[in-house]
Amino acid sequence: MTLHFAADAPSFPVVRPSRLDGFVADRSFDKPTLVMDLDLVEAQYRALRAGLGRADIHYAVKANPARQVIARLVDLGSHFDAASKAEIALCLEEGADPSEVSFGNTIKRASDIAWAWDQGITLFAADAEEELEKIADNAPGASVYIRLIVEVSPGDWPLTRKFGCDRDTALRLLDYAKALGLNPVGFSFHVGSQTRQAAMWAPTLDEMAAIWAAAIDAGHALSLLNIGGGFPAFYGEEIDAPTAYAAQVIAMVEARFPNVATIMAEPGRGMVAEAGVIVAEVMLVSRKSDRDMHRWVYLDIGRFSGLAETEGEAIRYQFQTARDGDPMGPCILAGPSCDSVDVLYEKRPVLLPVSLKSGDRVLIRNTGAYTSTYSTVCFNGFPPLDVVVI
Amino acid sequence: MTLHFAADAPSFPVVRPSRLDGFVADRSFDKPTLVMDLDLVEAQYRALRAGLGRADIHYAVKANPARQVIARLVDLGSHFDAASKAEIALCLEEGADPSEVSFGNTIKRASDIAWAWDQGITLFAADAEEELEKIADNAPGASVYIRLIVEVSPGDWPLTRKFGCDRDTALRLLDYAKALGLNPVGFSFHVGSQTRQAAMWAPTLDEMAAIWAAAIDAGHALSLLNIGGGFPAFYGEEIDAPTAYAAQVIAMVEARFPNVATIMAEPGRGMVAEAGVIVAEVMLVSRKSDRDMHRWVYLDIGRFSGLAETEGEAIRYQFQTARDGDPMGPCILAGPSCDSVDVLYEKRPVLLPVSLKSGDRVLIRNTGAYTSTYSTVCFNGFPPLDVVVI
Numbered sequence: 001m002t003l004h005f006a007a008d009a010p011s012f013p014v015v016r017p018s019r020l021d022g023f024v025a026d027r028s029f030d031k032p033t034l035v036m037d038l039d040l041v042e043a044q045y046r047a048l049r050a051g052l053g054r055a056d057i058h059y060a061v062k063a064n065p066a067r068q069v070i071a072r073l074v075d076l077g078s079h080f081d082a083a084s085k086a087e088i089a090l091c092l093e094e095g096a097d098p099s100e101v102s103f104g105n106t107i108k109r110a111s112d113i114a115w116a117w118d119q120g121i122t123l124f125a126a127d128a129e130e131e132l133e134k135i136a137d138n139a140p141g142a143s144v145y146i147r148l149i150v151e152v153s154p155g156d157w158p159l160t161r162k163f164g165c166d167r168d169t170a171l172r173l174l175d176y177a178k179a180l181g182l183n184p185v186g187f188s189f190h191v192g193s194q195t196r197q198a199a200m201w202a203p204t205l206d207e208m209a210a211i212w213a214a215a216i217d218a219g220h221a222l223s224l225l226n227i228g229g230g231f232p233a234f235y236g237e238e239i240d241a242p243t244a245y246a247a248q249v250i251a252m253v254e255a256r257f258p259n260v261a262t263i264m265a266e267p268g269r270g271m272v273a274e275a276g277v278i279v280a281e282v283m284l285v286s287r288k289s290d291r292d293m294h295r296w297v298y299l300d301i302g303r304f305s306g307l308a309e310t311e312g313e314a315i316r317y318q319f320q321t322a323r324d325g326d327p328m329g330p331c332i333l334a335g336p337s338c339d340s341v342d343v344l345y346e347k348r349p350v351l352l353p354v355s356l357k358s359g360d361r362v363l364i365r366n367t368g369a370y371t372s373t374y375s376t377v378c379f380n381g382f383p384p385l386d387v388v389v390i
Numbered sequence: 391m392t393l394h395f396a397a398d399a400p401s402f403p404v405v406r407p408s409r410l411d412g413f414v415a416d417r418s419f420d421k422p423t424l425v426m427d428l429d430l431v432e433a434q435y436r437a438l439r440a441g442l443g444r445a446d447i448h449y450a451v452k453a454n455p456a457r458q459v460i461a462r463l464v465d466l467g468s469h470f471d472a473a474s475k476a477e478i479a480l481c482l483e484e485g486a487d488p489s490e491v492s493f494g495n496t497i498k499r500a501s502d503i504a505w506a507w508d509q510g511i512t513l514f515a516a517d518a519e520e521e522l523e524k525i526a527d528n529a530p531g532a533s534v535y536i537r538l539i540v541e542v543s544p545g546d547w548p549l550t551r552k553f554g555c556d557r558d559t560a561l562r563l564l565d566y567a568k569a570l571g572l573n574p575v576g577f578s579f580h581v582g583s584q585t586r587q588a589a590m591w592a593p594t595l596d597e598m599a600a601i602w603a604a605a606i607d608a609g610h611a612l613s614l615l616n617i618g619g620g621f622p623a624f625y626g627e628e629i630d631a632p633t634a635y636a637a638q639v640i641a642m643v644e645a646r647f648p649n650v651a652t653i654m655a656e657p658g659r660g661m662v663a664e665a666g667v668i669v670a671e672v673m674l675v676s677r678k679s680d681r682d683m684h685r686w687v688y689l690d691i692g693r694f695s696g697l698a699e700t701e702g703e704a705i706r707y708q709f710q711t712a713r714d715g716d717p718m719g720p721c722i723l724a725g726p727s728c729d730s731v732d733v734l735y736e737k738r739p740v741l742l743p744v745s746l747k748s749g750d751r752v753l754i755r756n757t758g759a760y761t762s763t764y765s766t767v768c769f770n771g772f773p774p775l776d777v778v779v780i
Contacts, residue, residue: 086771128676230504
């Protein structure tokens with residue numbers, strides 16, 4: 001199998017191929033399988049760590065909660081951002097200290113807050129009065145940070161208005177938290193997923209710094225800034241290398257938030273995406289009509305079995321086959337299910353070898369984030385994406 | 391709990407409430423749960439059976455593969471349309487005869503075709519040369535029907551061009567199947583999911599009948615017409631009652647396809663959707679800003695834990711709470727995950743009681759189809775949708 005793809009891509013991490021590719025090449029898989037290389041996770045952690053300076057890394061567990069990934073990151077000294085009770089339990093089981101795990105979902109079940117508090121979790125996110133009330137009732141005296149909404153996101157997959165509140169609401173929530181007996185320590189925000197260049201953070205950081213200053217002026221002794229995620233992975237468009245990216249972001253943060261005691265960063269995709277490859281198979285190549293411009297290529301994996309992030313064709317994965325030396329042609333790529341929306345790329349067709357046929361292996365690169373857990377339990381009777389960690 | 395919703399909806403099946411509602415009202419659930427009532431499945435089967443005349447009902451297993459649902463339908467004499475090896479295995483385990491199970495996915499793994507043939511499955515779908523070759527290699531002499539593309543779909547969720555081929559390709563495939571030693575018996579098509587009125591089938595049936603006639607003219611002795619699914623469920627907009635709907639569709643088929651030996655129909659949604667209700671809970675009610683027009687209401691279930699069909703706000707579920715007697719107001723409805731696309735209804739907000747708050751129970755009506763299997767394995771650490779069958 002020719003690994004020309006990695007060689008062609010200038011921003012590809014230097015550590016990549018060898019062990020992961022060797023493992024995959026030597027084995028056959030009877031269903032779609034994500035293979036994760038822990039050494040690549042570690043290399044990326046170290047690269048981000050080197051750039052992030054004094055900031056605490058809270059790995060966003062939701063990106064890939066494979067037990068061995070969490071265990072390796074615990075060993076490396078990572079902290080964790082958990083979205084749910086199950087994610088907190090996982091981190092604690094793998095040896096994380098409760099003081100290093102934040103409950104970062106702004107939407108929490110009251111009983112889960114109580115359970116987390118009981119486990120020793122002391123830091124919670126909120127963006128609404130009712131959430132603060134739930135935290136005050138179930139984790140009295142806990143530290144909370146208020147999530148701010150980012151009005152204009154530079155990310156490839158900008159966030160909706162689902163999370164966060166605006167400036168006036170945030171200032172009011174700081175007061176309300178205090179009134180409820182909580183400890184309001186600061187703010188969080190999310191610049192948007194897959195923000196490819198560090199320089200793209202500047203407008204968001206300016207916006208956030210103005211609110212931070214307003215809170216200080218209003219008499220709040222803020223000590224924590226959570227800059228969230230947004231750290232990118234390579235999906236075909238150039239990205240900054242991780243250490244330089246992280247260092248530039250932190251330099252911009254330090255310049256705008258002087259003397260902030262604690263900085264948190266929550267890489268998820270940027271930590272694990274490039275450590276994984278999915279081994280898939282071509283199920284069918286067809287043409288609907290003699291008039292159609294493009295072939296249809298159907299894989300044994302689709303939007304409902306691990307590739308949910310192709311929705312709207314937002315994330316463009318890189319494909320690799322043993323026939324990549326043959327002439328290439330555009331095709332529409334789809335999943336194997338009977339669901340008509342299970343189409344991966346149609347608006348912008350994908351280049352694949354014209355000789356591709358049923359039974360051929362397809363590697364889907366940099367799929368270590370937001371794949372395994374997005375897989376459905378058994379849609380159309382297909383099994384969930386299998387995960388192998390090496 | 392006031393059940394005014396059913397009373398307000400004229401096209402609601404008469405058999406509905408009582409047993410299912412009683413079961414749900416008497417119990418508490420600690421996570422989102424789909425409750426399915428087998429008696430409602432049976433009533434709907436009988437209603438469709440009464441209208442479908444001599445057509446064979448092949449229940450589309452993918453709509454809800456709960457083992458007890460399959461078992462009840464086997465008892466009632468239903469046949470089955472399976473999308474995968476696992477779905478075929480399920481039907482056979484529950485007592486279906488292999489001659490009554492079709493392998494209707496046009497995208498099949500070669501080894502699964504061989505396995506199915508070995509189990510006694512003799513009827514396969516195809517829409518491409520390569521698929522016919524796989525069938526000929528692995529199920530020599532099998533019967534195949536060619537899936538046609540529907541150029542203009544009247545359904546609420548029209549299908550993409552993912553499935554089916556056009557007229558010229560179809561005629562060529564009939565010849566090719568014969569040349570490969572297969573038995574090409576007819577055509578299938580899909581009018582589009584959730585086609586609310588029977589009259590909406592007419593243009594599609596006209597289109598298909600012209601291709602059928604061309605195949606007969608070309609010397610093919612066709613014996614089977616598979617009219618697929620499209621049978622609707624009640625999601626707030628009026629639909630025809632099941633028996634009348636089915637009877638009208640079959641009358642239109644008989645008028646356009648004279649003397650066809652076998653008619654197959656594949657209701658999925660139309661068989662099971664109204665037999666299920668999801669019990670969910672409000673996690674948070676919030677406002678992002680004083681300037682925002684609408685509240686945000688977050689449930690403990692979202693697009694990645696069972697409500698995938700809210701994508702693009704295509705399917706509009708009906709919600710019911712104990713506060714429905716209070717003043718109602720519009721809100722944006724979202725799921726509990728940290729994923730920003732996990733928003734159910736935003737473009738067309740949902741009316742819910744203004745008094746609604748965290749901890750309140752929410753019933754989501756007519757959710758028996760395409761919910762449980764669309765649920766992810768553990769996205770954000772949330773468990774898959776639980777299913778209870780009564």
